[in-house]
Amino acid sequence: MLDKYTYLDNASITRLDEKVLEEMKKYFFDDYAIPTSESGYSMGIESREALDNSRDIIAKALGASKEELIFTSGNTESSNMALKGTLMAWVQRKKRGKKIETNIEEPIKNHIIISKIEDFSVLNTAKSLEKQGFQVKYLDVDADGLVDLEDLKNSITTETSLVSIQHANQEIGTIQDIEAIGNICKEKNVLFHIDATHSFTRIPLDVEKIPVDLISISAHTLHGPAGIGGLYIRKGTPILKWMDGGFQEFNRRGGTENIPGAVGFAKAVQLITENENNRLLKMRDHLIDRILNEIPKTILNGHRKKRSPQNVNITFEFVEGESITLHLDMRGFAVSTGSACFSRSLDPSHVILGIGGDPERAHGSIRLTLGRFNTMEEIDAVADALVTVVENLRKISPLGMKK
Structure with missing residues (x-):
C-alpha cells in the first residue's frame, strides 16, 4: 500500500468532512427518533427541529423557502422525480379532462x-419516458x-x-447559461429543470434571480454524506407524488x-x-496550464x-485513458476516465462524442476533479506524474507508432 494516495475523482464522490460527521453523530446515537409533531415526545420533536433547520439552511443557499425543498436519496431520485413527476402530473390532469379558461382543450x-x-x-x-410514449428532443451542443x-x-x-439542462457538466465541467435558458422557458411557458449536482454551492445559483422551476442537488459532491439529496420545486409547479407511503416531505415523497x-x-x-x-x-487553472504547456498533443475538453x-x-492523443489511469494509480493518484472498462460500458463517453469528439478522443480522456482536501503540492x-x-505510454503505443 502506498504511503500517500491522492484522490482526484471528487466529481464521483467526495471524502466526508469530519465536521459534517460530528454534526451527524447526535442523530445516530441520541436524537435518533423519527420526526414528530409538537404534540409528540421530546426526542421526536428534536428530530423534527433538526430536519426543519437543515431544510431551511439548504433552501436558503438556493434563495428558496424551506417549503420548496424536499429531501431525496440523491441526484438520481431528484431528477427522476422532476421529469417523471411533472409529466405524470400533466397526464393525471389530462385524464380528469381539465381545460383552459377559453374552454379549448389543452394541447398534448x-x-x-x-x-x-x-x-x-x-x-x-x-430514454425511459420515450419507451412510455413521450417524445424527447435531444439538443446538440457546440465544441465546448x-x-x-x-x-x-x-x-x-x-x-x-x-x-x-444541467448547470455544470459532470465530465467536462462546462457551465450553461441557465439564466438565458430559464428566460426562454418562461417566455414559452414551459417548465425548466436543472441538474445542479456539480454546481450547487460552487457556482452562484439564486432562484429569485433565475426563472427555474426544479433543481436537483446532492450532498455527495460537497463533502457531505452519500445517500441524501434534494429537489427544489418552485411553489405552484405541478408535480405528482414520487414515492407512495406516508405523508412525509409535504406529502410529496413517502418514507422515513x-x-x-x-x-x-x-x-x-x-x-x-x-x-x-x-x-x-x-x-x-494551474493544472490545466501545466498539462497543456508540458505535454504535447493534448486537448482540453470543455469550455476554458x-x-x-473543480473540473479538469x-x-x-495516442494513448488510452484506461492505461493512464492505471499507471497513475500505481503512483498514488486516483482519477477517472471515459474509457470503456472504467465507465462500466462498452460505449465511449457520450459527452466527448456530444462535443464532436470521436471514440479515440473519448477513450484517451481522463478527468481530474478537485476537492477541499487537495493541495497545490x-x-x-500529479502534473509531474502525467508528464x-x-x-512512457506513447513510446510503446501502437497508436503513436502509426502517426
Whole structure:
C-alpha cells in the first residue's frame, strides 16, 4: 500500500468532512427518533427541529423557502422525480379532462427537451419516458459543450412541457447559461429543470434571480454524506407524488426521513466558502496550464473559462485513458476516465462524442476533479506524474507508432 494516495475523482464522490460527521453523530446515537409533531415526545420533536433547520439552511443557499425543498436519496431520485413527476402530473390532469379558461382543450404536453450531454440521471430517465410514449428532443451542443439558445427556442413546441439542462457538466465541467435558458422557458411557458449536482454551492445559483422551476442537488459532491439529496420545486409547479407511503416531505415523497443525512447535508453546505471555491479554481487553472504547456498533443475538453472550478478533463492523443489511469494509480493518484472498462460500458463517453469528439478522443480522456482536501503540492505532483506516464505510454503505443 502506498504511503500517500491522492484522490482526484471528487466529481464521483467526495471524502466526508469530519465536521459534517460530528454534526451527524447526535442523530445516530441520541436524537435518533423519527420526526414528530409538537404534540409528540421530546426526542421526536428534536428530530423534527433538526430536519426543519437543515431544510431551511439548504433552501436558503438556493434563495428558496424551506417549503420548496424536499429531501431525496440523491441526484438520481431528484431528477427522476422532476421529469417523471411533472409529466405524470400533466397526464393525471389530462385524464380528469381539465381545460383552459377559453374552454379549448389543452394541447398534448408529451414532449420534453434535454441536451445530449446530460448526466445519466436525466439522460436515462428521458430514454425511459420515450419507451412510455413521450417524445424527447435531444439538443446538440457546440465544441465546448454549450447549448445553442436559438436551437432550444426553435425546439420548443406547444406540446413541450419541460426543458432539462444541467448547470455544470459532470465530465467536462462546462457551465450553461441557465439564466438565458430559464428566460426562454418562461417566455414559452414551459417548465425548466436543472441538474445542479456539480454546481450547487460552487457556482452562484439564486432562484429569485433565475426563472427555474426544479433543481436537483446532492450532498455527495460537497463533502457531505452519500445517500441524501434534494429537489427544489418552485411553489405552484405541478408535480405528482414520487414515492407512495406516508405523508412525509409535504406529502410529496413517502418514507422515513434520513435525519442524520439531512443534518450532514446542511452542514456540508455551510462549510463551502468563496475562498475555497477560489482556491479550487486556482488549482484547476494551474493544472490545466501545466498539462497543456508540458505535454504535447493534448486537448482540453470543455469550455476554458465557463467551467466549474473543480473540473479538469484532458484528452491525451495516442494513448488510452484506461492505461493512464492505471499507471497513475500505481503512483498514488486516483482519477477517472471515459474509457470503456472504467465507465462500466462498452460505449465511449457520450459527452466527448456530444462535443464532436470521436471514440479515440473519448477513450484517451481522463478527468481530474478537485476537492477541499487537495493541495497545490498534489496538483504539481500529479502534473509531474502525467508528464512521465504519458511520455512512457506513447513510446510503446501502437497508436503513436502509426502517426
